[in-house]
Amino acid sequence: xxxxxxxxxxxxxxxxxxxxxxxxxxxxxxxxxxxxxxxxxxxxxxxxxxxxxxxxxxxxxxxxxxxxxxxxxxxxxxxxxxxxxxxxxxxxxxxxxxxxxxxxxxxxxxxxxxxxxxxxxxxxxxxxxxxxxxxxxxxxxxxxxxxxxxxxxxxxxxxxxxxxxxxxxxxxxxxxxxxxxxxxxxxxxxxxxxxxxxxxxxxxxxxxxxxxxxxxxxxxxxxxxxxxxxxxxxxxxxxxxxxxxxxxxxxxxxxxxxxxxxxxxxxxxxxxxxxxxxxxx
Amino acid sequence: xxxxxxxxxxxxxxxxxxxxxxxxxxxxxxxxxxxxxxxxxxxxxxxxxxxxxxxxxxxxxxxxxxxxxxxxxxxxxxxxxxxxxxxxxxxxxxxxxxxxxxxxxxxxxxxxxxxxxxxxxxxxxxxxxxxxxxxxxxxxxxxxxxxxxxxxxxxxxxxxxxxxxxxxxxxxxxxxxxxxxxxxxxxxxxxxxxxxxxxxxxxxxxxxxxxxxxxxxxxxxxxxxxxxxxxxxxxxxxxxxxxxxxxxxxxxxxxxxxxxxxxxxxxxxxxxxxxxxxxxxxxxxxxxxxxxxxxxxxxxxxxx
Ligand SMILES: Nc1ncnc2c1ncn2[C@@H]1O[C@H](COP(=O)(O)OP(=O)(O)OP(=O)(O)O)[C@@H](O)[C@H]1O
Ligand SMILES: [Mg+2]
Numbered sequence: 001x002x003x004x005x006x007x008x009x010x011x012x013x014x015x016x017x018x019x020x021x022x023x024x025x026x027x028x029x030x031x032x033x034x035x036x037x038x039x040x041x042x043x044x045x046x047x048x049x050x051x052x053x054x055x056x057x058x059x060x061x062x063x064x065x066x067x068x069x070x071x072x073x074x075x076x077x078x079x080x081x082x083x084x085x086x087x088x089x090x091x092x093x094x095x096x097x098x099x100x101x102x103x104x105x106x107x108x109x110x111x112x113x114x115x116x117x118x119x120x121x122x123x124x125x126x127x128x129x130x131x132x133x134x135x136x137x138x139x140x141x142x143x144x145x146x147x148x149x150x151x152x153x154x155x156x157x158x159x160x161x162x163x164x165x166x167x168x169x170x171x172x173x174x175x176x177x178x179x180x181x182x183x184x185x186x187x188x189x190x191x192x193x194x195x196x197x198x199x200x201x202x203x204x205x206x207x208x209x210x211x212x213x214x215x216x217x218x219x220x221x222x223x224x225x226x227x228x229x230x231x232x233x234x235x236x237x238x239x240x241x242x243x244x245x246x247x248x249x250x251x252x253x254x255x256x257x258x259x260x261x262x263x264x265x266x267x268x269x270x271x272x273x274x275x276x277x278x279x280x281x
Numbered sequence: 282x283x284x285x286x287x288x289x290x291x292x293x294x295x296x297x298x299x300x301x302x303x304x305x306x307x308x309x310x311x312x313x314x315x316x317x318x319x320x321x322x323x324x325x326x327x328x329x330x331x332x333x334x335x336x337x338x339x340x341x342x343x344x345x346x347x348x349x350x351x352x353x354x355x356x357x358x359x360x361x362x363x364x365x366x367x368x369x370x371x372x373x374x375x376x377x378x379x380x381x382x383x384x385x386x387x388x389x390x391x392x393x394x395x396x397x398x399x400x401x402x403x404x405x406x407x408x409x410x411x412x413x414x415x416x417x418x419x420x421x422x423x424x425x426x427x428x429x430x431x432x433x434x435x436x437x438x439x440x441x442x443x444x445x446x447x448x449x450x451x452x453x454x455x456x457x458x459x460x461x462x463x464x465x466x467x468x469x470x471x472x473x474x475x476x477x478x479x480x481x482x483x484x485x486x487x488x489x490x491x492x493x494x495x496x497x498x499x500x501x502x503x504x505x506x507x508x509x510x511x512x513x514x515x516x517x518x519x520x521x522x523x524x525x526x527x528x529x530x531x532x533x534x535x536x537x538x539x540x541x542x543x544x545x546x547x548x549x550x551x552x553x554x555x556x557x558x559x560x561x562x563x564x565x566x567x568x569x570x571x572x573x574x575x576x577x578x579x580x581x582x583x584x585x
Contacts, residue, residue: 014341014342014343014348014351014352014354014355015351015354015355016351017348017350017351017354018383022383023350026380026381026383027381029380030377030380030381033369033373033376033377033380034366034368034369034377037368037369038368110365110366110367110368111362111363111364111365111366112364112366114360114364115364115365115366115377115378115381116381117330118328118330118353118356118358118360118364119353119354119378119381119382119429120350120351120353120354120381120382120383121350121381122349122350279330280330280331280332281291281331281332
């Protein structure tokens, strides 16, 4: 018979289902097939947007800032101060945009998740596979930006090689909790809130464009609690080389890493549960 | 596949209320019922994407909750609503789905060619899914559900919304699969579909099974061989119904727009109707169908 299905009966025993990693990678590979169609459109905005930011803020605004002395910035030119933060903002934005509408749409618009749940994948595998894809997007955008930073001489330390994992971690700290929550969202309009009340204020007040010490005292603890502040502080310490200058600096770096890892892991764990709650009812 | 007391609740609402059935290898098994009967809820439990609230369910010797991934890897599923990715091409949809099952690329490509041929979509292989017609999408979903060479194929209303010609194509393909030994489970609210495809079926209504058997059995048990359908002018129906009752037919059903008279011999009864001086607008004698079984069991028609 030409057609490849069997005429004889099913096996007496069920096949063994593969492990979680294998299943997550399967889901990732499927995202790659879909990404092949759309990467051009998203690549332009996500790569050049941050570059324009860096040009305008770093060099344009920076020329004014630098005239007034850069002691508060740690003695480096403003563009060097701001570049690692723009990297983190980009990682955050990529993390959010790769999780908000794509997760919502996978349930509502093109039913990717509903197709996937009928296969060997479990809801948690679907979640993890999608997060892997988000990680890939964050890493790609960050890598482009880091290359530009290096080319313009904005990385002042060899620790700069760790910028990529640091930016990735920052992006994931946003992506995994967002994905875990968005899967439970029923109204499309709700998706605006995380950007309007989350990403935008964070971008402005997390020690990105100016040191948090310039904020009024009462608001500083809030800034210190945000993932973007941890990401920006970590990346800045890596690119200016202060990350391991003293034990205190190393300890702060370790705290940043723990915070970001913890948040990413929490989001992933939560995602396993919320995806199950939505895809296995 | 074996279900005992299978139940599905959504909050306080019971969508499937303790149903029992057995399904044997190689047969085609149907769930027939009106909207909201609980067919899709049952299919989702059989497809291991929805945990039963109570009762036992065994599929391919496995427990759907514990062995979900393993069981699903041996199932093919055609959900009520298509879950194709409309931005991808026909071929890519099969590729993605095959990958979910962990099949190697070569095998996927090979099966894709065969399956597209099988559902007559070879010419559209490179086209995006979006502009395909409803019938083509349905056929593509069927092709996709076969990519893992499943032992059991679960189809939730495979032909709803298709034109008669497209339905016949789908029936033909499904019949073909059955011939090859694939076990079919399907839901439908088309009587003719159930009669055509199913070896055995259950009739569901209000979350419960109200009858089970082969199509012939059900007709023999719950209906007469023939049915006389009479339509009357508006207002004349009630009077006529009373008169026909006096002729003591085996059974009489009065629906919104017609009277159904159940008789062993329809023509003979029609002659008696004429003799009694009752004139209908239209008269039709036909064989009993599952529609009549359903009407008998629930007092309602299926599609009206
Ligand atoms: N996820 C859900 N949450 C709450 N109620 C649900 C859910 N899914 C189904 N129901 C309810 O369960 C009942 C049975 O629905 P189901 O989809 O199983 O019916 P069906 O027989 O497939 O009907 P149809 O012919 O319209 O497809 C309906 O009343 C429906 O509202
Ligand atoms: Mg249904």
